[in-house]
Amino acid sequence: MPQIWMTYDELAGMLDCTVIEARERIHLERLDRKISRDGKKRAKLNPEMVGIFIARLKTIDSGVDRAVEDLRRVHDLLSGRSGSLTPQSLGSRRSG
Numbered sequence: 001m002p003q004i005w006m007t008y009d010e011l012a013g014m015l016d017c018t019v020i021e022a023r024e025r026i027h028l029e030r031l032d033r034k035i036s037r038d039g040k041k042r043a044k045l046n047p048e049m050v051g052i053f054i055a056r057l058k059t060i061d062s063g064v065d066r067a068v069e070d071l072r073r074v075h076d077l078l079s080g081r082s083g084s085l086t087p088q089s090l091g092s093r094r095s096g
Helices: 008-015 019-028 047-078 087-091
Strands: 005-007 033-035 041-044
Touching: 005 008, 008 019, 008 041, 008 047
Parallel strands: none
Antiparallel strands: 005 041, 033 041
């Protein structure tokens, strides 16, 4: 299991809560804490939170992957590899 350390602000963003609520959760779950070299307090994520973190990364990656796929499709359409360029052909791959 990877070690992931997050600031209280980062953790609040990931959990969609306030910094105070994130701090309370850190204390309730007795997560390891430290002050990093940059002076910010960080907490080490437990396995459940690592799962949430990875799930969030996957949603970010899928958005990027979809954008890259759309750009490749437009490139193919403009270069004549995939037929004619129409609004329907641009939207045909967009679902989700």
